[in-house]
Amino acid sequence: MKVAFVHYHLKTGGVTTVLKRQVEAIHGFFDTLVLTGDRATCELPCPVVEIPELGYDQPGVSTPAADMVAGRALEALNEKWPGGCDVLHVHNPTLAKNRQFLQIIKKLQQAGVNLFLQIHDFAEDGRPDLYFNEDYPADCHFGVINARDADILIEAGLDRAGLHHIPNAVQGLAGNGGRCPKKPILYPVRAIRRKNLGEAILLSMFLDNEQHIAVTQPPNSPMDTASYRDWVDWVRQHHLRVDFEAGTRVAFPVLIGNSASMVTTSISEGFGLAFLEPWTAGKLLWGRRLGKICADFEENGIRLDYLYDQFNVPLAWIDARTFSRDWHLSVFNAADRYGHPVVVDRVNRAFARLTRSETIDFGLLSEKFQRQLIARLIADPSAKVELVRLNPWLSHPGEVSNPSAIIENNRRAIMQNYGAEQYRRRLMAIYDQVAQYPVCHQIDKRALRESFFDLDRFSLLQWGAYDPG
Template sequence: MQVVIAHSQLNPGRITRIIESQTEALQKTTVKIITGACTDPETFTSKGAELIIIKELIDLEKKKYSDHEARQMLHLVHQKIREHIEPGTVLHFHNLNLGKNPIVTYAVYLLAKEGVKVFNHAHDFAEDRPSNLAFLKEILTNIFLQDVNEVLYPKLPNYQFGVVNSADLERLVSYGVDQERIVWLPNPVNVKTSPENLDKAEAKSTVCQTLKLDENKLLVTYPVKVIQRKNIGELILLSILFDHIASFAVTQAPQNPVEIEMYKQWVTFCADHEIDVTFEAGMKTDFEILLAGSDFCITTSYRESFGMVYLEPWLLDTPVIGRDIDYITRDFKEDSFEFPALYYKLNIPGIKVDFKDLNMKMQMEIISDLKSGRLSKQQVFEQNPILSTLFKKVADSVTAKNKAIIQNNYSLKAYGNKLQEQYSKLIG
């Protein structure tokens, strides 16, 4: 059996980390990886995978394509992927249904119609992003005269889906996919550093010295690439509420050009208002030492596909706090996971909607008022009593319990076994 793992690009990020874990978990299988671009090929080749660059897999800009351009690109993509498919191959494609490259999505559909075994690993969906769905319709319907739902969710026995949470499994069933063709495949939680080999106090001291932070304050890290749905404005607001006891750090800048402008505006805003949030901390110090040295990891995101941030830090004895996303955390809670300090909503005095639902301009105005004292911290705490318990010390027994659940239920070995099982079902 050969597995061809495919994704639009392998820049640093969550899906790249998942593919890295898959490559590691499939050491006894012949693995090829095809991608549009890769910043660190050795990450994959050192694990025995063959890496092939097919630049046409890169996400397309949402420009207008002529019929000729689209058909020419389709032929090229189809041909280049087909070259790496042999009998007994599973084509494991990540985020095919996000809609950022409709031509690739259509090419894989055509390959499946020809009998290629396809495993569509769905992390995100075009249905959640209207502009992506519109782009799919422009290409698939207007040019190729195809029904978008048929291309995204074909009723073929050799076409299976992997989902990272139970909510997405329910979603696919509601879209008409037979449940027997869907596997719930929670991401593996795989950190390289063992807490036994790392002194937390030492790690915090190292990080604080590197980032020039006060070691006497709590170190609170948001391990995230700052894109819109990560709701960075909320973290900035929290940093002001707790600036007397905590330093806040964010790990990565976005790489998507669409997101970069938003990010730059927030960085400039913080500089102009003398708000001490450390941006791009993951580029200035080792990522896992940063997580291990943090007193807490936090998330203010309002939409996730799997929610690795809720799990990974616990393996480094770092509790996770912040905003709850019920359709994500319900799976972890079903496993008896404990989250001592998560909140569902952030109320602002005089504002009727959740802070996360405000546009950037309104969020900036509220944060500016909080920073200047026009809006008092006391008012915000009164509206959100849970914030007073956000940084309450987490019992060692809770950390130990959560770590054990991760190690038992989300290990790399168990993940590899589940993948192999699905591939075997496809191959028959």
């Protein structure tokens, strides 16, 4: 079978890693080619054709018409395979990082190419700047990385015969221990806003005095960088036990080997690799559980039941009136940017549910309110007692009974369900279906927006603009 892959770029990142593992998984079984807007320095065991017009939009740079770009892609495919390819596997096509991208792939579909569109991230999930106003391609096969997204797309009109669940493969993490008198708790993350850095900082205040949290990488985007830099300065000003950019100074395997455990506080994930990889290095993971993401893993025997689902804090400890104003304003702004109608009464009822016990989930707060609450604990350490009362697990964060058994159970379950061989079989079966079975369906974008516009988990970290306060 002849399979071609398309992605905006091959720079280091999550989607590039997935694409690379897919190429490696079917190498030697299927004939492959990669089309990309920027090949960067990524090494792949197949030919790579760089077509710059497939890459991200560049400010002030005009691009050729979509049919011209599609023509260049077809030329590359026909040069490799005179009869064309069997499957064109396109990554993240519904994110408008290239405003012509939908038109390009629709032109390819019109030319007879069998499309397999794999969605890792949805613009509807708090990314209005990357939202396409036009319809997504119809009558082609789609792929998703978790069951939640599959259910959402079924509700939005896709036929199960043309929707494929392809969870990411997990490669084991290797840890090389070294001399480290105080083993850190590792947060192996690029600290973008939705990773909820403030919560990791708050957790550090409940650790033993000999422990600290080490965050591995800074973010790249300007908005995430502004938030991150303010957190770095604030933590240093208040002498809290959090280390930043540890991964820029120490090799990642050494950080893993020297860590006491790993933590996650993220409020939103696509696949959720952070819930899987620590176990392969023999490390306990603790922190925030994302129910709709973790359900896939728990169905496969991975124990995550001891993680917390929310982190309740007193509403009275922040400027509650300003928070209410900011939250409501963010809801209406986001709805307006998507062209998504909302009812004021429905919004008010949702906010009442979120604050009904005069508490709020810390992960729903923006950075300025998170800092208000942490400042309260710094000024009055005895206030920790109230947070422990609201969140009993805080009395022993990161501690579980019989951790060795949990680590071994989860490591085995991960290798059995997310290993390379299982991934290869799933991927090859999907390509067979894409090549052989036409489908007739289309995504209802209104229904898709409605699924993600969930007011009961509407976080200012994900949906609101950064406000340093």
